[in-house]
Amino acid sequence: MRLLVKALLVLAAAVAVVSLMGEGPGYVLIQVGEYTLETTAALAGIALVLALAVGWELWGLLSRAWGLPARLSERHLQHQRQKSLALLEEGLLALEGGQGEQAQRLLARGARQAEAPEAYLLEAARAALLAGDRSEAEAFLDRAQRGAESHDTAINLLRAEIELDAGRGEHALALLSDLEHRKKENPEVLRRLLELYRRVEDWDALLRLLPRARKAGAVDDEAAEEELVTVRARRMEEARIAGNSAAVEALWQGAGRSERWDARLVGPWVRFLLGKGRSREVEKVLDQALKRRWQGELVDLYLALPEAPGAAQEMLQRLERWRSDHPVDPHLLTVLAQLALAAKLWGKADQYLAEVTAQPELPPDILLRLVQLYQEREKPEEALSCCRRGLAALKEGGPALPAPAVGPGAGQRLE
16 A cells, blocks of 8 residues: 555656656756766656655665664563563462462562563562562562662561561561661651551550651551550550659650540559549549540549548449439449449449349440449349350450559459
């Protein structure tokens, strides 16, 4: 088709030449050495057009012949790319399917044919790790690191993962700390550091890192707020048990307003205050916390006050003010029943016990306390029923039983 178009163009050019010459044939004389060529101008024009057309075609043939090796090389490279990408796809699918050894073989073959094999080698290292071959994973990472420094972050992240799986937390921490210093706002680096600090229960490091991780997008705002409260509470409890009063005070002062009214944080703070004999502050903290946000488990802490054993009836009257707003809270009803028993108000105690026991779903810690209270009331059938319900709740994965209370008056029966 292209040849036909070119022939038509040449013919059209020849016709145009003849038409331009008109009736006057013209005269062309060409002399080269001893040779002389005479012809009409029209015929010379047609010959020139034909010569140009042939030259054009010859130039195209020579150009294509000259570029043939490059085209063959490009086609070979394109074939290699397609083959390496197919191996990468198969390898990643095998890796996702948990077939570590097969994925490792496919990705290693793909790396040999890829122009930039670093990504293949990284995934091959993951596959080797999945197959349980740490030495092979390290070898793949070494090859990847020699290939390109731009993949240094991903390589060291995977190295840290290998170190963690091998139980060498200090090596993983060294790698991740170095990355943190160089890549301060890298979300993946911060995410791995958080995982490591959680594993080793380094609460101070978590308190330092969580705000940065939230800002960098490594953890969402809600999850970060939730974890900050939990971590701060655990660190406070550690410091309280260790007798580090300054640390407990600093952690409480450093908490945000919303954190201070969370039961997880109020609990360690109250136990600290009780240990220091600051019971008036305890009442103030509990009252404010419950007014701002109702959390039934905080009501249990009133029983740890030093005056609770000797002023059960007075405390009962104080806590009953919450009942109208929270008529079915199991913690409140259980505390009221315990205070009524201590004040020897048997009818009121039985009323509160019946109200809380009638609730269909109760946590195991409440059921255990009901067992003890029914034993005090000498009602073995009700105590046995609560015991069975508590065991069933534990089997279904209910919350663990609470730790023993700490502080003056804790662990004492209210009589």
